[in-house]
Amino acid sequence: MPEIAFALSTQPIPIEEEALKFEKIPTRIYEDSDAASLYVANEIAQLIRQRQKQGKKAVIGLATGSTPTKMYEYLVRFHREEDLSFKNVVTFNLDEYYPMQPDSIHSYVRFMNEHLFDHIDIPKKNIHIPDGTLEKEDVRDFCKAYEARIREVGGLDIQILGIGRTGHIGFNEPGSSLGSTTRMVRLDRVTRLDAASDFFGLENVPTKAITMGVGTILSARRVIMMAWGEGKSSIIKQAVEGKIRESVPATFLQQHPNCQVIADRAAASSLTRVATPWLVSECHWDDALIKKAAIWLSQKLDTAILKLTNEHYNEYGMGNLVAEIGSAEHLNLKVFNDLQRTITGWPGGKPNADDSSRPERREPYPKRVLIFSPHPDDDVISMGGTLLRLVDQGHQVHVAYQTSGNIAVFDDEVIRFLDFATEVQKENKLLQAQFQEVREFLSRKKPGDVDSPEIQDFKALIRKGEALAACRYCGVPESNAHFMNLPFYQTGTVKKKPYSEADLERTCDLLRELRPHQIFAAGDLSDPHGTHRVCLQIIFQSLERLKAEGADWLKDCYVWLYRGAWQEWDIADMEMAVPIGPKDLERKRNAIFKHQSQKDSAMFPGHDDREFWQRAEQRNKETAERYNALGMAEYEAIEGFVRYHFLPGIPA
Incomplete structure (x- = not known):
């Protein structure tokens, strides 16, 4: 795969200050997750180098899941290609499933080793991850010691976060309190559903986890929450623009004096300045934004495009648009015709027809x-x-x-087909032996085990x-x-x-x-x-x-x-x-x-x-x-x- 040069821009999508008035957490939006991940990796690298010059340790809270993987990839590259040393770094991971063995493919210990720790020079003694192998009666003491160790090293300099669809940060599910510390929690069903594919079925996802608390996260001197993809757009809007409430734990970050959200365009797509920029500032109207605004207004008012009036546009911050176009009627007709031209029953183009207003060409035919x-x-x-x-x-x-x-x-599908093949090939001893091996493997297979070739x-x-x-x-x-x-x-x-x-x-x-x-x-x-x-x-x-x-x-x-x-x-x-x-x-x-x-x-x-x-x-x-x-x-x-x-x- 071609490498992404470090020259990749870390500049966010530009925005006027007025457009930020709905946002209660500073938010930087990037075109894609690669550029956003590079920005976060650069900030972490800068902290590490600064602490090295001061002869101090850099204490970093780390996250797992798909969101930070590219950031870890960049940190590994900084280590290999730019001689970034991690010998002065102390890390604390947010969470771990419970119970969980460290060598399991689902373990966050294994995740961190594969994505970061095995590829850098961080001392093993400086790595801290919640222990999913503890006896239940020992978890409380472990959590107290985890908190104490964070304090001993001077507290977290930076805490990296992702965000779940429930608004959880770490595994602090809805209902978590502002002052909560490291503890065992029960996982929300939505969180477990989101993890089901990794565990090959909801029934295999642990119901509990050990997590840093909201209070622990907020004690960090700097917090960065990352989010990629449209699936996170709704919860990012709630976290950044909504009211602070326990039902969405990420909203507590609004109280942090040095928190920043880093999102790609898709994850930020529901923020007011992105989804409806005409509600926050004067817009520079082009055809795409005109179409988007008219459709939004039509849906907002439950009114057909051709029935929108000047007053409708004025009421929702689009008076300057009507002034530019001339009238609501002119504007409506333009958008209506644009929409009409997208509709075609000939996705390959209609032969022997005027295709000037169709999405596809009539020639060549057939395609x-x-x-x-x-x-x-x-x-x-x-x-x-x-x-x-x-x-x-x-x-x-x-x-x-x-x-x-x-x-x-599913494994049962394999057995069903093998039963059929066995009946057809009863005289083929070699096939029967192979089928028996497969059956025996599947009978021993545990959830998450990799299938044989x-x-x-x-x-x-x-x-x-x-x-x-x-x-x-x-x-x-x-x-x-x-x-x-x-x-x-x-x-x-x-x-x-x-x-x-x-x-x-x-x-x-x-x-x-x-x-x-x-x-x-x-x-x-x-x-x-x-x-x-x-x-x-x-x-x-x-x-x-x-x-x-x-x-x-x-x-x-x-x-x-x-x-x-x-x-x-x-x-x-x-x-x-x-x-x-x-x-x-x-x-x-x-x-x-x-x-x-x-x-x-x-x-x-x-x-x-x-x-x-x-x-x-x-x-x-x-x-x-x-x-x-x-x-x-x-x-x-x-x-x-x-x-x-x-x-x-x-x-x-």
């Missing part, structure tokens, strides 16, 4: 269409209606399954068979299904490797072979560490490489981004909206049903316990309802897309 699917079911879950429409309209549709998805298959292969074959069944149902030839098995995914665990040259070359080879006119890809940019985001980074890097090679076919290629099962694009951002009728919605559902191993109960359901087809249908129907409420035509459902402009000079 070669390449749909990238991070997992073997993302294609039909996220854009199944559009896929069916492309096939029905005669386009040459290919689907590239970027990963095997094998870790999302044979079982990983079996699970991959299960998902491959399901994907082929869905392709056949949708009318995609089996020869047009490409199983890429990108190497970064092949770890057998939730944690993946960084993508490498092998991942890029495999993707470039497929693109060179197909030379598609259209590419569809999962655009879950808000997830900084998940499979979807890594798969998208690989596609983007591959396109940049092919562009540098001078691939002339790229000039005729449009790239469309769809969203995964958990969220949808904002209507203000959608550039193509494909209506789905009742019959096609049923066909989409049936295509999803072909993925039997994900039916009824998925391995990694996230915080939503509905089946994937239910989430997808509701999302598509809600999009159609929102378009209808804005004054557009009424449809059964809609799938939305945003175009990725990777080449300068291509018309939008």
Whole structure:
């Protein structure tokens, strides 16, 4: 994977002072989590060097989880490439699950060793992490000693935090008091649901943890809370702009004299200055902001776009916009027409038709269409209606399954398929012996254990068979299904490797072979560490490489981004909206049903316990309802897309 130069800008997105009036915690917003992580790593490195010059120790409170991993990566690089020493550093981790063995793949001891401590020169005696192996009766004394040790070394210079969807900091769940100290706590169900994928099921997630208290965190001289992705946007708004209350422990940080929130654009997207900047200051209006403001006002007032008046705009801080445009009627018509042009029943372009106001070109026809699917079911879950429409309209549709998805298959599915294969191959003694080994392994397997290579292969074959069944149902030839098995995914665990040259070359080879006119890809940019985001980074890097090679076919290629099962694009951002009728919605559902191993109960359901087809249908129907409420035509459902402009000079 290409290294990110340290020259990466650590400057936040600029903002006028007036726009900060709703924020009770100073907040810096960055374009992405890489730049934000570099800023935090630089601040920690500066503290360490300053303390070294003073002959003092730097005392740092550390966090775990996906949020700080990039920050730790930068600190390791500073140590290796810039001779940053950690010999004067004393660390205290926020928390640990209880009970928990330090060598478990779920242990924060192991997490910290793998991400930081094993790669730097910090003395082992300077590392402090809550002990998940203690007898229950010993926990209280340990917690008192933990607090005492923090005081002995002079207190925390910096405390690094993430934030949970409940607003917890550390494992201080809703209801934690302002003065709480290090203690054992019971975990909130939402917190356990968020951790379920790491533990291969909610039933395996510990119900308790040892955590620093809110009071301990607030005693630090400096506090930095980091947040990435849209999933954190709602709770960041509450923490930064809301009232201080025990039900959202992160709001206590508003009382700290030296606290700062560091967020990427997605995590900050619900803050008033980002979501509705016209409410905080005068805006510099462009077409995108005009569209966003009019849609917001329409939804706020539950009024169709064409019914908004001058008074409506004036009441909500947009009087200068109406003055610039001339009238509400003129403004409304402009936004209405922009929205109308996004709607098309011809996602591959309509041949022999005027395409000047359509999202896609009429030529060439038929198009070669390449749909990238991070997992073997993302294609039909996220854009199944559009896929069916492309096939029905005669386009040459290919689907590239970027990963095997094998870790999302339950063990029982393997046994079910082996039983079938055993009956078919009763005379094959070699196969029977192999199947017996697999059965014995699964009988001994504990939650979180990594599957053997044979079982990983079996699970991959299960998902491959399901994907082929869905392709056949949708009318995609089996020869047009490409199983890429990108190497970064092949770890057998939730944690993946960084993508490498092998991942890029495999993707470039497929693109060179197909030379598609259209590419569809999962655009879950808000997830900084998940499979979807890594798969998208690989596609983007591959396109940049092919562009540098001078691939002339790229000039005729449009790239469309769809969203995964958990969220949808904002209507203000959608550039193509494909209506789905009742019959096609049923066909989409049936295509999803072909993925039997994900039916009824998925391995990694996230915080939503509905089946994937239910989430997808509701999302598509809600999009159609929102378009209808804005004054557009009424449809059964809609799938939305945003175009990725990777080449300068291509018309939008």
